Amino acid sequence: MKEQLLIHEVIDLPDEFDIKDFKLFYKDIDLLRLSKDYGTPLRFTFLPTIEEKINEMKLYFKEAIQKTNYQGSYMYYYCTKSSHFRHILQKAIQSNIGVEISSAYDIDLIKSLIEDGNIKKSTKIICNGYKTSDYQAGILSLIQQDHCSVMPIIDSKSELLHYLENLSNTTNLTIGIRINLSFLQTYPHESRFGLSPDNIMSHYHDYIKANGQVSVTTLHFFNEKGLNTGNEYWNVLEEVIRFYCRFKRINPQLTTLDIGGGMPFRSSLNDTIDLSLLVRQLISTIQNICLEEGVQEPDIITEFGKYTVAEATATIFKINEKKQGDRVDWAIIDGSFITHLPDTWAIHQEYPVFPINNLKQNYKPYVLGGLTCDSADYYPNTIDRGYVMLPDTDNEQYITFLHTGAYQEALSGFGGINHCLIPSPKHIIIDRDDHEDLQYTVFSEKQTSHHLLKILGYQK
Template identity: 60%
Template sequence: MKEHLFSAHEIRLPNEFSIDNACLTYRNVNLLELVKKHGTPLKFTVLPSITHKIKIMKDYFKLAFDVNNYKGKYRYYYCTKSSHFNHVLKTVLLSDVGIEISSACDTELISSLTKTGQIPPDTQIICNGYKTEDYLTGIFKLMCDKRCTVLPIVDSKGELEHYIEQSKRLTNISIGIRLNMSYISSYARESRFGLFPEDILYHYKTSIHGKDNLKLTTLHFFNDKGIENTDSYWTTLAEVVHFYCYLKKINPCLTTLDIGGGMPFKDNLNHNPNISELIFRIVSTIKDICTLEEVDEPDIITEFGKYTVAESTGTLFKILERKKGNERDWAIIDGSFITHLPDTWAIKQNYPVLPVNNLESDLIPYTLGGITCDSADFFPNNGDAESIMLPDTNEEQFVAFFHTGAYQEALSGFGGINHCLIPAPKHIIIDENEVKEITISTFSEKQSSQNMLAILGYQ
């Protein structure tokens, strides 16, 4: 079954989509029935999608390890900043993964989950980001609690000095260090993150080497553009692995290479990144360089956030009105891109968009407009696509944005105040029970005016 997405593209619907009685079905859920029951704007999250994405990635790494006779281990970490919701964390933790955090409040979140038993004992926690005093205190508490295995990733000299001091009171502290990528000639931008190679070597030799209670076990890097099949990425990876090997030769405790996150996701339905090929080349590159350098290949860590959760969630809108224009025709949605899908406005993020109903009608191009008074509140706005294809009909029309599960609430907030006082949408959770039957529950109702006014101090 073929369907049009943008005016310049044609797509073949992936297996999770089907068309039933001229209506779009997604993962066996009739989306028209969903909006008729719950209204719009409506956000829905399909939890089995999260489990599926994690399993696929683990399978890709296992295959790459087997083919390359790779002796190290692979560990999948979920990056919490992509989505902090409890239903997301609970689902992620069912798949035997580690957790990557990035703030002081995150340490409280982990502590809460360990106390309630939601985090299995000895779950591995990576602590990334710049460490404020509150963040360092939270990390120290998690270490003392000993319910999880805590690995702070050093981002600055001051942070390293903190762990050196803590090692006088705690036993067996393991740390990682983030590598500042600016030293690589092919790296396109100056980075504020991490330490340069010469600084890592200096601090290892003067501050870590010989200390029984402090071990440097992990080298971490992150490519700002993510994991991509480009000459620049492969050059960067090779440079990092060569430095890992150099550091390993003087530091036998170094066992792990953390390659960060940035795995591509489907930002349109024509985009099918060959993830298995990317993983195979990552593994083979590391293997080949380690063999050349006569160094044992490291365990590999990844920190996938957007990849894990983006494709689990969709956002549904109703078309309120269609308006003729000179160069484009407009379809006004009953929501705001600035509020409900803020990265479409902030970083020009693209998403798959499909009409929900009236699919027997011919399709004509529109630009979607939000209901705010802001001229930037429209989609698509990234220059890559001119319009969205909608059925040519006077009947009630709904439209669906897919793969919107990462970063939306992190950018616009949840349960707070948004642009033009546009309320947060209703959010429902779609799951499966023990016999694989679909279950639907409400996570949060549409935000009320009373709630927003109370936040602002009105009685």
């Protein structure tokens, strides 16, 4: 029988969990021991998860392509902005994927990975996002150095003209163009990203068609609402594919549709969303529309960020104290939601959260409170003001938030200055060695007062 645990409600624990001696084990890691050995607050990244997620998604696409006899190919890219750490990039690239970057300093990150041999000539790099002059110059230098295969995704007319004017005579340029979704009838939001369908057509005609050095192989869109079962995603997708077909008719070099990111991670262990079905729906939607339009099916690129890395990291806190609350009692953690898990506050993100020990006790509802003075520093920070169930005990209590590996350090500014000078937590990396034994490495210590005061100009 599966182990069960009560959080918001009783759930069957998935296979990666175990309860031994009333303590929670996760992927063979003794979480109580880990918390005590390394101290809290603690972030830990379990690297094998990244490879598992990438392989799982590649398999979904492979199966969908085979089952539908889809004629295009699939290529997985990891988008660096969801977690820039070297250990993450190194691990992801080992799964034979491309990398999507989005800023000037990302170019230096790529150069560093080239220098230490992680990025090879065959590695594909997509340069997305708004291109500052530094970023444009970096892209051109990467293309000219020819250490890897680089494709900028054009976001504006000035970016396109910059490459056309500065490309050396001997270099060929392959580009993608991002379509601005706000010009589509089915997309009800404003967007500043990319070019309108009309501009894509006219710029192609005016600047690219007759230019023997430049080819547009890729149409890119990103619906930031993410892939889901709701109609909006699929209606927008259909309009984009119809445009792809229109564009393909005048530009035979177009071969690829880059659908960006947006594959969900498991923010709750009760999630029933079947990702393999989503992939199948994606493939068959593209296929059916291309069939109707009489256009060859495109190769497909994805740039999955949170899907790749969220589930590889967890954050552990200790309960400092329990306090009486008017509606529900408080459990004050030894960290902060605003600074350590900023999405819980900014976009009301929820994560799977579990008590680590005392699992024999009765459970009671609590709202978790953070250490800052900000009244919004609590969890769950949702409209219905929910709660989490914790053991009803005064014993030392640890809790873990799972799947916290995407965007949280980038948003809170890893090692920077945070609200109420709450320090960045200790961060450890866990990997399996050649004998499948777990290896623990401290990536960074808990931020010191000296470091904070130095940033603020108090200390040299």
